[in-house]
Amino acid sequence: MNTLDSAEDRKGWMSLLACADEARLTELWKNFGVDPDFKFLRAPEAGGVMVRGRMGSSGAPFNLGEMTVTRCALSLADGTVGHGYVQGRSKGKAEIAAKIDALMQTGAAEALSAAVLVPLAQARQAKKTSRASKAAATKVEFFTMVRGED
Amino acid sequence: MYVAVKGGERAIANAHAWLAEERRGDTDVAQLSLAQIREQLSLAVNRVMAEGSLYDPELAALAIKQARGDLIEAIFLIRAYRTTLPRFGYSRPVETSEMTCDRRISATFKDAPGGQVLGPTFDYTHRLLDFKLAADGEVPEAPVAEPREQATPHITAFLQGEDIIEREPISDAVPGDLTREPMGFPAGRAVRLQSLTRGDEGFILGMAYSTQRGYARNHAFVGELRIGTVPVEMEIPELGFAIEVAEVELTECETVNQFKGSKKVPPQFTRGYGLVFGQSERKSIAMALVDRALRWEELGEENLGAPAQDEEFVLSHSDNIQATGFLEHIKLPHYVDFQSELELVRKLRREAAELAETLASRETAE
Numbered sequence: 001m002n003t004l005d006s007a008e009d010r011k012g013w014m015s016l017l018a019c020a021d022e023a024r025l026t027e028l029w030k031n032f033g034v035d036p037d038f039k040f041l042r043a044p045e046a047g048g049v050m051v052r053g054r055m056g057s058s059g060a061p062f063n064l065g066e067m068t069v070t071r072c073a074l075s076l077a078d079g080t081v082g083h084g085y086v087q088g089r090s091k092g093k094a095e096i097a098a099k100i101d102a103l104m105q106t107g108a109a110e111a112l113s114a115a116v117l118v119p120l121a122q123a124r125q126a127k128k129t130s131r132a133s134k135a136a137a138t139k140v141e142f143f144t145m146v147r148g149e150d
Numbered sequence: 151m152y153v154a155v156k157g158g159e160r161a162i163a164n165a166h167a168w169l170a171e172e173r174r175g176d177t178d179v180a181q182l183s184l185a186q187i188r189e190q191l192s193l194a195v196n197r198v199m200a201e202g203s204l205y206d207p208e209l210a211a212l213a214i215k216q217a218r219g220d221l222i223e224a225i226f227l228i229r230a231y232r233t234t235l236p237r238f239g240y241s242r243p244v245e246t247s248e249m250t251c252d253r254r255i256s257a258t259f260k261d262a263p264g265g266q267v268l269g270p271t272f273d274y275t276h277r278l279l280d281f282k283l284a285a286d287g288e289v290p291e292a293p294v295a296e297p298r299e300q301a302t303p304h305i306t307a308f309l310q311g312e313d314i315i316e317r318e319p320i321s322d323a324v325p326g327d328l329t330r331e332p333m334g335f336p337a338g339r340a341v342r343l344q345s346l347t348r349g350d351e352g353f354i355l356g357m358a359y360s361t362q363r364g365y366a367r368n369h370a371f372v373g374e375l376r377i378g379t380v381p382v383e384m385e386i387p388e389l390g391f392a393i394e395v396a397e398v399e400l401t402e403c404e405t406v407n408q409f410k411g412s413k414k415v416p417p418q419f420t421r422g423y424g425l426v427f428g429q430s431e432r433k434s435i436a437m438a439l440v441d442r443a444l445r446w447e448e449l450g451e452e453n454l455g456a457p458a459q460d461e462e463f464v465l466s467h468s469d470n471i472q473a474t475g476f477l478e479h480i481k482l483p484h485y486v487d488f489q490s491e492l493e494l495v496r497k498l499r500r501e502a503a504e505l506a507e508t509l510a511s512r513e514t515a516e
Binding site (some may be wrong): 007010011014015018019045046047048049050051052053054055056057058059060061062063064065066067068069071073083085086087088089128129130131132133134135136137138139140142 | 199200203204205206208209232235236237238239240241242243244246247250251252253260261265266267268269270271292293294295296297298304306307318319320321322323324325326327328329339340341343344347348381382384386388389390391392393394395396397398400402404421423425427
């Protein structure tokens with residue numbers, strides 16, 4: 001887990017889990033059917049993250065406002081540590097995210113990825129494409145009026 | 151003057167019980183769910199998130215329900231809740247150039263790369279009441295077209311390429327945070343923007359409108375207005391790298407304003423900036439105009455004494471929770487204050503009457 005590649009992969013799945021729809025994530029996790037023994041290193045807690053923007057979109061940072069985030073950390077029986085950082089205030093979602101983060105570092109990664117992460121990524125992409133398609137349909141096509149005289 | 155008084159507990163408890171009943175309204179009418187508020191009153195939810203300064207649609211929906219639709223009361227509930235949250239940290243500045251845009255328009259360039267994308271807008275509607283909505287109408291699906299794959303470039307980036315607009319000084323300076331230190335003046339642009347984005351929409355709108363009507367006019371064009379989602383990234387110390395912790399919907403407005411140039415700077419356009427949580431178009435345009443007006447000193451403009459140029463005036467009166475707290479406290483018991491004023495007025499009247507009587511009797515005597 002110390003190579004650059006694996007950090008990039010881990011960033012990818014943690015990001016996916018953070019933004020996932022809770023109901024869908026819970027359903028996929030239950031269907032996966034594995035619930036490993038674990039102990040919390042940090043019990044789930046809800047908190048705030050101050051979101052920053054940039055002046056004029058490219059300048060110096062400023063504080064825009066906070067958002068809710070829930071986090072937790074746990075370790076599996078074999079000592080693998082998982083972290084969950086998810087949007088919103090759901091402790092259940094943070095716990096599932098941390099368990100998946102831990103299991104993704106074990107031999108279960110491939111099966112878990114196929115069962116949970118791939119469908120989540122597809123759902124996210126489908127939602128994005130659907131909105132982008134509707135936006136594209138509202139793009140203005142200008143035409144020039146031809147004047148009567150020569 | 152404040153003194154401890156007892157009494158009223160029963161009246162208060164009964165008032166709150168009645169409030170709960172009135173909030174529920176006619177029980178023959180189905181109760182509103184938070185999901186209904188979140189999905190169908192989403193612009194109210196957005197306003198509560200922006201001015202409550204906490205992005206959480208579910209909580210904003212709850213606050214709106216609890217406040218019976220009084221948005222300032224709902225914002226108050228969110229602000230109070232916000233203070234109970236431990237602060238996990240600060241995000242990296244969001245990159246709005248990577249926004250997945252639902253809407254993106256420019257009033258300055260017809261053929262802007264990325265196009266004029268109207269999105270789900272009220273513009274061009276006739277503002278006639280739609281009685282179909284009074285019945286439960288099925289909504290046809292919105293038409294679709296080939297989606298744009300690439301990010302939509304910012305209009306100001308093109309102007310910057312030509313060097314015809316001022317450049318935003320690039321910096322990673324840690325910005326002041328008015329939720330951590332009390333605001334002082336001069337506040338600086340970072341704190342001004344934080345204050346404006348959570349300020350009352352009506353107040354910011356009025357201030358912006360005053361600049362358009364001539365009180366420190368700054369000739370704003372909407373260079374670009376975009377609404378969409380951006381990822382929020384945060385460094386996770388225990389991991390040693392940043393992850394995306396969320397996705398938020400934002401509205402961004404960049405104005406292009408006039409500027410004469412100076413001894414040091416050739417004539418170039420200047421800019422105002424608005425960035426607000428949710429789909430909050432009116433607010434973000436207003437914010438950009440007020441931001442621009444407040445930059446008069448830095449741009450070497452004249453202080454015309456206009457309200458929108460007065461940082462202390464604007465920032466001290468834009469917060470509707472501070473304003474409502476001070477305004478509404480005068481309805482709470484001030485019995486002792488009032489008693490002393492009453493005594494004083496009675497005494498003055500007594501003295502005036504006595505004086506008149508003395509004068510009258512003196513006249514009779516003469």
